[in-house]
Amino acid sequence: MDIGLHNLEDFIRGTTILGTGGGGDPYVGKLMLLEALKQGHKIRLIDPDDLPNDARVINVLSMGAPTVINEKLPSGPATIAAVRAAERELGYKFDAVMPIEAGGVNSTVPLLVGALMDLPVVDADGMGRAYPEVQMTTYNVAGKSGNPHVLADDKKSIVVTNTDDNHEAEWLCRAVCVRMGGIAQMACHPLTGREIKDHAVLRTVSLSIEIGSTIRKARSANQDVFAALLDFFRARGRHARQLFEGKIVDLLRETREGFSIGRVVLQGIGDSKGELKIVFQNEFLLAEHDGRPVAMVPDLITVLDQETVEPITTEHLRFGQRVRVVGVGVPEIMRSERALQIFGPPGFRLDVAYRRIEELAA
């Protein structure tokens, strides 16, 4: 499958829903890709099954708070410089690139880099959603080292971190990212085709396209878009439900230590009573209804405009917005005990024990 002008919009909308509020404004990523497509570059997707086991693949991304990414745009050339530095470090060339997460700008950066470098993009990622920290991957859950962690910026500075501990890599790289201006282009987690098949969350790029296409088709057929979205996930065996419908009455958001951190409080409207509080660190992490958890990482919490069903990223939350909050269960690869340690509640130092969204519905 390729991505072009015919399905770019679908892809962006779908990936923003998987992005659970994070990954930066998808509009920015769309503009970058439109420009590359106009210049004649091609975006080629490759299915994990079509990847030779010994294929060499690198994850590429923008590190930084979404609040910053929207003002200081991701750079294709700097990301390519990071990829080249990783190749020098490893002593071999990459056959493909891939996204480390599904969501916002970081879904589009690998497409841009693949297009500019004429490399295919693997239809998979390392988070199955968006997460704020670079060690929050299924690769890390599988015990793979992310080395080399390469950061690059438009001043042509290159910083390469090698460390035994992927969490330490995040800690060190984040400080550099902040000093690079709050956003850094990154290449890390080199993987073989075999490792991708075993440890990545598969086919999340095409999943994003399908989500977007579902919404588009429901809209043009004047169907209930929100219901179509829930049906889409349920048809794929995922738990999905509306968590709340409400108006934003309280919003705290700060850009701190390289992240966009805060909480939003909704007052119920319609059938929703009481208050829903959602805390976020780039992404929505935990939703509590009148103090009772109703969904938490790694399960997806996505905030949608009440009328248009457009996903709203954390940096675009505004006082008074009327929204629907949807919760979606995630694949089992993201719910193992070690996975929860890395990107479940303990990974975010949230003082709550993980319970699956489908259990919390009861």
Place this chain on the structure above:
Amino acid sequence: MDIGLHNLEDFIRGTTILGTGGGGDPYVGKLMLLEALKQGHKIRLIDPDDLPNDARVINVLSMGAPTVINEKLPSGPATIAAVRAAERELGYKFDAVMPIEAGGVNSTVPLLVGALMDLPVVDADGMGRAYPEVQMTTYNVAGKSGNPHVLADDKKSIVVTNTDDNHEAEWLCRAVCVRMGGIAQMACHPLTGREIKDHAVLRTVSLSIEIGSTIRKARSANQDVFAALLDFFRARGRHARQLFEGKIVDLLRETREGFSIGRVVLQGIGDSKGELKIVFQNEFLLAEHDGRPVAMVPDLITVLDQETVEPITTEHLRFGQRVRVVGVGVPEIMRSERALQIFGPPGFRLDVAYRRIEELAA
């Protein structure tokens, strides 16, 4: 000339005087070297003139605030790891190591690394004194890139920064240093023998030994130690004088952004009237007598115990201490227009125009 048990104490005392309050507690460095000497390692000095022009030399140091260095000691093995990473990056082996500055712990780190790696230590450095930031070198003044800038810690993390701008390197490395715990072992500024002869401040290790030996001899002969110290510098064509004698009546010191930053105020005793204020960033930067500058970077400002004439580093300043402040002129290589931009008052954003200490005496 070698450094051994017979002259280690002299070296430490002398280098602390050149260190102008910075570089960390020399006692820490002394203990590290004593341990290495006891284990049978040799500290070999090599004169710059004996260095082949094509010799490959690397600067090694601890980056961090002295207040931290005294609690989290510099690591020989981590520094060696940084040197090895620089070798891998450059594709060749080093023939020698050298200090980037004269002062405190950072005078001793290269001696330790040279001893452990069985490499000679070049009798020269890149500052001719101590400075808080890694780009404040005569190499940088000469336009040499410090790449690769390698940071290493005891957790075996290695961070390699390459950038077109040495000041940017300091900016990025400092953030990593802070996250490595406030101190990082560093290798940077690879130089050839020719470059050292042209751009380093020469024979500052042997100068340190001579300063220390002058003090020791004056003490054992019951001579005026302070006068002997001034005479020593004057005999080498350096301006040297007592700037003030006083009691510490005000002290502000904080560990911030990877530095020890503050100011100390002295109230005059004896012939010294009024107040002397000295601002510092790891090192003493600017001394003002009742608001009038009397010495400033790059000239040396060193605080000595009134009775013992022992140098006092910035982190050992205490309320009520009675001290003498000495000012010493520096070699011309450290006073060029570009040198002043990098490590004169503008390099520290001090709102004062540079005037030589000998002019300010008039």
